[in-house]
Each structure stands twice: as structure tokens, then as C-alpha cells.
Amino acid sequence: MKWTVLLLFCVTAVVLGAGCTSPGAKETVPLYSLDDTGALSIVGITSVYEESPSEISPKNGSVVLSRLIFSDNYGNVHAILAAPAHPVAAVVMVPGAGVAATAHQERAVTYAERGIAMVVLDLRGNGGETTGHTDGLSGDLRRFTSGTTPQWYLTIGDIMAARMMLTERFGVPVYIIGSSNGGMTGAVAASIDSGDSGYFGVSTSGISAGDDASQDVLSFVRSVDPGAYVAGISPDPVWLFHSPSDSVIPYQKGLSLFNAAEDPKNFESFNGTHGITPEVDTMITGAILTF
Secondary structure, eight states: OOOOOOOOSOOOBOOOOOOOSSTTOOOBOOEEEEOTTSOEEEEOOOOOEEEOOOEEOSSOTTOEEEEEEEEETTEEEEEEEEEOSSOSEEEEEEOOTTOOGGGGHHHHHHHHHTTEEEEEEOOTTSSSSSOOOOSHHHHHHHHHHHTOOOHHHHHHHHHHHHHHHHHHHHOSOEEEEEETHHHHHHHHHHHHOTTOOOEEEESOOOOOOOTTOOHHHHHHHHHHOHHHHGGGGTTSOEEEEEOTTOSSSOHHHHHHHHHHSOSSEEEEEOSSSSSOOHHHHHHHHHHHHHO
16 A cells, blocks of 8 residues: 555645635645654645746647746745646656756657656756755755755655646646656655556665664655655556666666565666666656556
């Protein structure tokens, strides 16, 4: 079964003046905590967003490109949406470290041409339009130990908000695709969000705390480690892709994450080095259209 979100405290609703998909929509403050197993729990996620005027893709007149800005009390998150008139499925694309959403715009159009709407998140502090810190997990550990919400938690919530928007807007199955670091946050989101339909992880792995880690480090790593969550994605499918030539995240670490997952699951090797490729895109879109 999927992880259920445990309500550890009362949720206070706050009405903000952000744009939204329908008149009168209210924004709830998302709250992040750990449950009694040390797993991340999130309550109050909403899909409040503004959409800029759309444009027709120059590659294909049937695909519409839009710029989105999701908003909550932690700030604004930019995104790109590519959608056909009547999608049969949708995906949230979570880029790797240092990769802005615009780098995946052509990929989003390609998916939409095959009937799959795609939202690409411009992650917090990832070098694109969305602001945020750039000091990675070490910086988030400092925030964790000081009682401040880690940015990785916020990113996981952003993935859930984007998934919710796609579900509400199109009414089709929504899958999470994550590349590299994006595969790590994507796996956690796919596990704790009961509304998604499956997870595709590319060039990704679990996270290790090390043998001599302090209790703070162990607690924080447990809260964000994909290896601790990936089994909870079942009964939805898990597909992992890894290149044997990957010099950033070793192939064996990708296999270890796959071994931690429950059925239904699939592991595919691909040509190249690190990160999502057109070969992987073909396998992902083929799987989604088969589902």
C-alpha cells in the first residue's frame, strides 16, 4: 500500500491572493513533518497557480505551451506545461540538479505530441526562474537541525501540487518522472501522494547516511531517502532506468533502489551516461501508452 499521510498537528487555512484555476479557490498552507516512523508527512497541499497566456508550439499546432507559477506560503515555483487538446495521460517531470525547466521544453512538446501532457517543474534553487538555496542536502541538513523546513521537503510538496493540478485539469492518470536528483525527490513524492499512477526514475538511487553518521543525519536522511519509500509506491508501477556507463551515480546503486521496490517494477539499461535521453523517453512514453 501507499504511505498514508499522518496528521500530527492541526492545519490552519490561510487565504492568499494568488491566481488559481477556478474562481473562489482557497490556498491552504502546506505543513511538513515526520511521522512516527521518520517518514515525511505533508498536509495542506493545493494546486493554486497562475497561467500565462498560452502559445501554440511551433513544432505542432495541436500542442499548447503555457507558463505556470505555483504559489504557497513558501514562495513561487515556475513551471512549463505542454498539453494536447485531449491527453490520455499526464506526467510531472522533475529535472536533475542544475537543470532548469526550459531545458526540457522540447521534451515536453514531444510527449504532448504523443498524447501525454507534461508539466516540467523549475525547481527551487536549481538555476532557473525559481528562487531558493543552492547548497544542496548539506544545507538542508542545517535547516533540518535548526527546525527550518528543508528545501527538499518543499520540492516534494511542489511535485504533489503539480500532480494534483494535472489530475484536476485533465482527469487522466498522472505519472512522476525524475532524472538524477529529481528522481530522488520524485520517488518520495510518488510514494506519499496517493493520487499519482506510477513512477519513472532515471539515473537515480537511494541516499546513504554513512556508518558514522550522527542521529540528526540519520533522521534527516531517513526522511528523504528514496530507498525508504520506493516500496510504498506499489501497487502502482515503478520503472527505473540506468546507464552502465554512469559516472555520477553508479549503476549498482540504481539496481539497489530497484531491488528495494515492490512489484510491479521494471529495470532498463540504456545507452549514454547520466540523465534522461531520447531512448529513455521512447521507453517511458511507450509504457505509459500501454498502461
